[in-house]
Every structure is written in structure tokens, then in C-alpha cells.
Amino acid sequence: xxxxxxxxxxxxxxxxxxxxxxxxxxxxxxxxxxxxxxxxxxxxxxxxxxxxxxxxxxxxxxxxxxxxxxxxxxxxxxxxxxxxxxxxxxxxxxxxxxxxxxxxxxxxxxxxxxxxxxxxxxxxxxxxxxxxxxxxxxxxxxxxxxxxxxxxxxxxxxxxxxxxxxxxxxxxxxxxxxxxxxxxxxxxx
Amino acid sequence: xxxxxxxxxxxxxxxxxxxxxxxxxxxxxxxxxxxxxxxxxxxxxxxxxxxxxxxxxxxxxxxxxxxxxxxxxxxxxxxxxxxxxxxxxxxxxxxxxxxxxxxxxxxxxxxxxxxxxxxxxxxxxxxxxxxxxxxxxxxxxxxxxxxxxxxxxxxxxxxxxxxxxxxxxxxxxxxxxxxxxxxxxxxxx
DNA sequence: ATATTAATTTGATGATAATCAAATTAATTA
DNA sequence: TAATTAATTTGATTATCATCAAATTAATAT
Numbered sequence: 001x002x003x004x005x006x007x008x009x010x011x012x013x014x015x016x017x018x019x020x021x022x023x024x025x026x027x028x029x030x031x032x033x034x035x036x037x038x039x040x041x042x043x044x045x046x047x048x049x050x051x052x053x054x055x056x057x058x059x060x061x062x063x064x065x066x067x068x069x070x071x072x073x074x075x076x077x078x079x080x081x082x083x084x085x086x087x088x089x090x091x092x093x094x095x096x097x098x099x100x101x102x103x104x105x106x107x108x109x110x111x112x113x114x115x116x117x118x119x120x121x122x123x124x125x126x127x128x129x130x131x132x133x134x135x136x137x138x139x140x141x142x143x144x145x146x147x148x149x150x151x152x153x154x155x156x157x158x159x160x161x162x163x164x165x166x167x168x169x170x171x172x173x174x175x176x177x178x179x180x181x182x183x184x185x186x187x188x189x
Numbered sequence: 190x191x192x193x194x195x196x197x198x199x200x201x202x203x204x205x206x207x208x209x210x211x212x213x214x215x216x217x218x219x220x221x222x223x224x225x226x227x228x229x230x231x232x233x234x235x236x237x238x239x240x241x242x243x244x245x246x247x248x249x250x251x252x253x254x255x256x257x258x259x260x261x262x263x264x265x266x267x268x269x270x271x272x273x274x275x276x277x278x279x280x281x282x283x284x285x286x287x288x289x290x291x292x293x294x295x296x297x298x299x300x301x302x303x304x305x306x307x308x309x310x311x312x313x314x315x316x317x318x319x320x321x322x323x324x325x326x327x328x329x330x331x332x333x334x335x336x337x338x339x340x341x342x343x344x345x346x347x348x349x350x351x352x353x354x355x356x357x358x359x360x361x362x363x364x365x366x367x368x369x370x371x372x373x374x375x376x377x378x
Numbered sequence: 379a380t381a382t383t384a385a386t387t388t389g390a391t392g393a394t395a396a397t398c399a400a401a402t403t404a405a406t407t408a
Numbered sequence: 409t410a411a412t413t414a415a416t417t418t419g420a421t422t423a424t425c426a427t428c429a430a431a432t433t434a435a436t437a438t
Binding site: 009012013016017019020021022025026028029030032033037039040043044045046078080083084086087088090091093096097098099100101103108110111131 | 198201202205206208209210211214215217218219221222226228229232233234267269272273275276277279280282285286287288289290292296297299300320
């Protein structure tokens with residue numbers, strides 16, 4: 001039973017933040033040679049014990065080290081599992097794509113629409129830039145009825161709701177394979 | 190010809206720092222689905238273009254993304270190589286140990302010696318704590334001559350230079366396998 | 379019981395870095 | 409050539425975080 005966890009962004013972030021400090025990397029290095037107490041680490045790194053304690057707690061939250069009490073010492077050890085798991089996850093591209101799952105993928109399109117549409121839904125201008133034009137063409141495209149044959153007159157009326165230059169719009173739609181024409185009839189693709 | 194690079198701490202640190210920000214992780218996620226321009230990313234993340242540009246430059250320095258100029262766009266793509274290389278390196282324990290290579294491994298010992306030795310090199314007290322006692326015993330140990338047989342009288346003289354309680358020292362040295370005895374003769378191990 | 383000792387926690391300080399707005403650069407279009 | 413546009417750079421502001429010192433906690437040793 002392989003539990004192929006999904007990869008929450010918070011966990012990954014905690015992992016990287018834990019390792020994004022030079023002294024914490026050195027601690028990892030020292031622990032890779034064997035368990036150490038706080039004061040041993042503090043002496044080797046020339047840092048205060050409180051500082052090292054703080055670093056260890058951050059590493060601990062990320063699951064990278066663990067502590068075992070021994071007398072009044074805390075003996076810290078490296079958790080190699082966590083390192084290996086994380087690096088293995090990083091290799092999977094589909095995991096990476098999931099990092100963006102809560103971002104707003106259509107935000108750009110909405111921005112373009114907002115910039116180019118008047119309040120009543122007509123185009124202020126037909127954008128010269130290909131990328132923005134495409135956003136508007138897709139906007140028209142989704143308004144076309146499925147499985148309907150439009151006469152040329154009908155399609156012109158339809159397109160005129162967006163911009164007076166319906167002829168250009170018609171051509172663009174066909175050029176970009178969002179619409180097809182045959183024998184004077186037009187339909188959505 | 191496999192160039193199994195050693196792993197400079199600066200490079201690792203740059204790598205982790207580059208990935209230790211939530212928005213940069215999201216950028217990685219978005220780029221994992223395909224190339225994007227700065228303004229597309231900015232819209233999706235609801236950030237200013239200048240901020241995204243800044244993030245991209247940090248990712249770029251770490252070799253995680255690359256830009257290709259296209260018109261006045263910069264189209265950024267994910268460099269999966271770098272991600273894979275780094276995660277593979279993380280799996281090697283010997284690489285980790287190397288992270289500590291410039292740290293001061295003997296600093297703790299020196300601190301203990303400093304705390305327990307008088308200026309003329311004698312022990313103020315014999316430490317009760319095992320760990321510190323061991324440091325002092327090793328200090329004595331390295332002063333013993335190699336391949337020399339000490340009579341009991343000689344070893345007592347030798348140890349008395351460190352502390353009046355030479356009998357305890359003698360016992361500790363033997364208990365900790367730093368010295369051996371047979372037929373009233375002592376030698377360094 | 380009281381001292382000592384290691385670790386942690388708390389509070390304060392300084393350094394680093396994320397963010398935005400404005401200015402600048404570089405490329406394209408009119 | 410002038411105007412537009414995307415990207416970058418610069419400067420200022422704010423938030424985060426590493427660090428230390430001092431106080432506290434928990435365990436051991438006298």
C-alpha cells in the first residue's frame with residue numbers, strides 16, 4: 001500500500017524555509033555525521049544555545065530532525081527519511097503542477113476582458129496583440145450555440161453585438177479555428 | 190563522463206532560498222504546466238509585474254527557470270534539470286556531511302578545555318559530566334608518548350601534572366580505554 | 379533541600395527580503 | 409517619428425526572521 005501523498009504547498013514551503021538558512025544547513029551537515037546535543041552544535045557553529053535551539057525547532061517542525069531526551073540533554077538526530085521523501089516528490093512533475101492548483105489560472109483572461117469590454121459587453125477596440133485578441137475571440141466562441149448553423153446574415157448580426165467591424169471578427173474567428181464556414185453557413189468548432 | 194559535482198553550501202543555499210517563498214513555489218507550479226509571460230503570472234498570482242519580475246530573477250539565479258525573449262515579452266520556462274539534479278544530490282548522505290566541512294568541529298572541546306584548565310594547564314576540577322571528562326581525558330591522552338611503557342610511579346607523576354587526584358585520573362583513563370595496564374606497567378592505546 | 383546545568387522561551391534589535399509605485403528600458407505598432 | 413506596451417530597475421515601506429541576552433523550565437548532582 002504505497003501512500004503517494006499529494007503535496008500540500010504549506011508542507012513544501014516549511015521544508016524549503018527550514019533549509020534556507022546557512023546555519024541550519026550546517027546543522028544538517030553536522031547531524032549527518034552523528035547525533036549532537038544543542039551545546040555541541042552551538043560551540044561548533046559559534047552561536048548562542050538559544051539560537052541553535054530556535055533553528056532546531058524549525059528543522060523539527062519540518063520533520064528534518066528529531067530529539068531524544070537524555071538526562072538534561074536533548075540529543076538531536078537527522079531524519080533522513082523526510083529528506084529523501086521530499087526530494088523524491090520533487091522529481092514528479094505532476095506534483096509541481098499541483099502547487100499552482102489554488103492560483104487563479106483565468107485571472108489574465110478576466111483582466112483582458114475587463115480592459116477591453118465596455119459595461120454593456122462590447123469591445124472598446126479590437127486588440128492588436130495576438131494574445132489579447134485570442135482572449136476576446138474565446139469570449140465570443142463560448143457564446144456561440146453548439147450544433148447550430150448560422151447563415152452569414154445571422155453570424156454578422158451576432159458578431160455586431162461585439163464590434164462594428166464584424167467582418168474582421170468573422171475572419172479572425174475562422175483563422176483561429178474557433179469557427180468554420182462552408183457554403184455560406186457558419187458553425188462553432 | 191559523469192560530473193558528480195561536489196556541493197558547495199552557497200549553491201544549495203541559493204537553491205533553497207529561491208524556493209522558500211509561497212509565490213515563487215506557485216510560479217514553479219504554473220510554469221510546470223507550460224511557459225508563461227510575466228504579466229500572465231502576475232495576473233494569476235494577483236501580484237504586480239515588478240514583483241513577479243523580481244521573483245523570476247531570483248529563480249533564474251538559482252537556475253530554476255529560463256527566459257526567452259519574444260517580441261517585448263519574456264517567456265519564462267521551468268528548468269526541470271536543475272530541480273532533478275538538486276534533489277538527487279540531496280539523497281547522498283556524504284554530500285550532506287560535507288555541508289559542515291567549514292564548521293569548527295573541535296570548538297566544543299576547546300570550550301571545555303578553556304573552562305576547566307588553569308593558565309598553567311592544570312585541571313581546576315575533575316568534571317562530573319561524562320562528556321566533559323572525556324574531553325579532558327583525551328587531552329591527557331594525546332600528551333602520552335606513543336610506544337612507551339610507564340611504570341606506576343612514572344604514570345602517577347605524569348598525571349599529577351594535571352590534578353592531584355592522579356588515582357582517579359588513572360582509573361578513568363583505563364575505564365575509557367585510553368590507556369592499558371599490565372604487570373604494573375601502563376601504556377597509551 | 380539547594381546548586382548546577384542544559385534547554386527552551388521570551389523580548390528586543392538589526393538584517394534581510396517581499397511588495398508596490400514610479401521611473402526607465404527595450405521592443406513594437408501606428 | 410511618436411505612441412504603446414511589457415519588462416526591468418530603483419526607491420521606499422513593511423513584514424519576516426536570525427540573533428542575542430535574560431528569564432524560565434526541567435533534570436541532575438551536592
